[in-house]
Amino acid sequence: MLFADLDATYLDNLLAPIDNMVFETGAVIYSEGDGHSYIYSVRSGRAKQVGYSKSGQERIVRLNGVGDAIGLEAWVDKPYQHTAIALQKMDVCRIPVNVLKRINNEVPLLSRQLFSRWEAALEQADFWITSLSTGPTRKRVIRLIHFLVDRDNVPNAIVRLLKAEDMAAMLGTSKETVSRIMSELKNIGVLRRIAPRTYICDMAALDSYEYQ
Amino acid sequence: MLFADLDATYLDNLLAPIDNMVFETGAVIYSEGDGHSYIYSVRSGRAKQVGYSKSGQERIVRLNGVGDAIGLEAWVDKPYQHTAIALQKMDVCRIPVNVLKRINNEVPLLSRQLFSRWEAALEQADFWITSLSTGPTRKRVIRLIHFLVDRDNVPNAIVRLLKAEDMAAMLGTSKETVSRIMSELKNIGVLRRIAPRTYICDMAALDSYEYQ
C-alpha cells in the first residue's frame, strides 16, 4: 500500500529484499532503542506502540491497523522510539529502509506516500492528546469507543474493544476504572456483548451519554 | 533554517515570495480549519498550538520555538489542524507551499529537512502523551519544567515558564492545581523567582523530588 502510486511490474525488481512476516498475539515487532532499519507495513491485524516509564508503567501511544506504516523513524535514521507489539495475529511486510531510499531516488512519488503516513501518525498522536488524554475518564472511554468503531455501520456499530488493561494504557488511567465505566455503559444498554470483547454499540445513545 | 542544506545564492531567486512577519503576544498565526497554504518558520519567540473541545476547553498540543516549522500539514494539502498563537513577540517567515514544492522539485535535499521537521513534531507529540499526560499531576509539572529549561546551564538552570493557565492547558489539568504545585516547589527551594515567570531551578533537587 506504501507503493500505491507506483507501477506494479516496475516494482517487482526492487521489492525482492522485502519479507512478509507473521506475528502472533503478543509478539514484539521491534523494541524501543533498536537500531535496525526496517519500516513495517501492516497487511492485517492490529498492533500497539508502547512507551515505558522508569517505573515500568506502560503507556500506549498509538494503535495501528491495515495500511499503516510503523517504525517510520527508521526513515530518518533514528532508533525506534517505542516498542511495537501485535495485539492479534498479524501479517506485515518488512521493508529495509535502504531499499525504500533507492526506490525513492528513482521514483520520487514514493515520498508523497511517506509524507502521508507521517501525517497520519501525527494526526493520531494529536487525537491521543486532545481526545484520549483530556477531560474526565468517562469521556475518554467514550471517545476511545468511537475511535475503535468500524465506521460505516450506523446506527448500531460493531466494536472490537481491547482488554481493559490495554484500554487503560491508552487512556492513562487504571484498568479498574475502565471496567467500571464499561459496566455502566452495558447497564444503560449502550453496549451489548456479542462475543469476547466485541459489542454492538448504540452510537446515538453513546453520543448523548457523553454530554451528561 | 529550513534551507540549511541549500546553496545560499541559489536560493535568493526562489525566495522572493517569502514574507517576514512579526506577531505580537496573543496574535493568531493561523486558525484551525483554515485552508491557506503556508508553512511558517520560527525565527524568534515562542508559539502554542491549541485544539478546542466542543465545550470550549482549550488543550495545548505543541509548543514551538526557534527553528521549528509550524503548519506542516499544509504540505500535504490539509487544512490546519490547530490554532497557532504567539506567546511572545515573534519573528516568523511565511513560506507559500507551492514555492516549497517548486524548490523541492529542483533540489530534493529540501525534503530531507521537511522530514526531519515532521519527525520533530511527532517526537514532541509523543513526549506530550508519555510525559505530560501520564501519571500524577506533580510529576507532569516537573517534567514540564524539565522541558522548558534552557538546556546547558546546569546545575542551576534558568526557566522561562508560561502563565499557569497555559501550563494547565499543556498538562490537561486545572490552573489552580498548577499554582499549588508551583508554590510547593518554591517553598522547598527548588524554584527561585528572578523575574516575572522566570525562575532559577535547582535541577538536582527537582529530579530527586520527582521520586517521592
Place this chain on the structure above:
DNA sequence: CGAGTCCTTGAAATGGATCAAACGCTGTGG
C-alpha cells in the same frame, strides 16, 4: 496610580487510584 489580569489559598465535593477478593470465561487435559 489604577485597571485589569493573573496568582494564591481555602473549603467542600467529587473522581479516581489502590488493594483485595470473588467471579466468569476459555481453552486444556483427563
Place this chain on the structure above:
DNA sequence: CCACAGCGTTTGATCCATTTCAAGGACTCG
C-alpha cells in the same frame, strides 16, 4: 464431557488527589 488452571474482569471499601467555586491578594502594564 467435565473439571480445572489461568487469565481477565468485576465489585467493594478506603484513601488520596484533583476539581470546582469563591474570594482575596499580588503583580504588571499602560
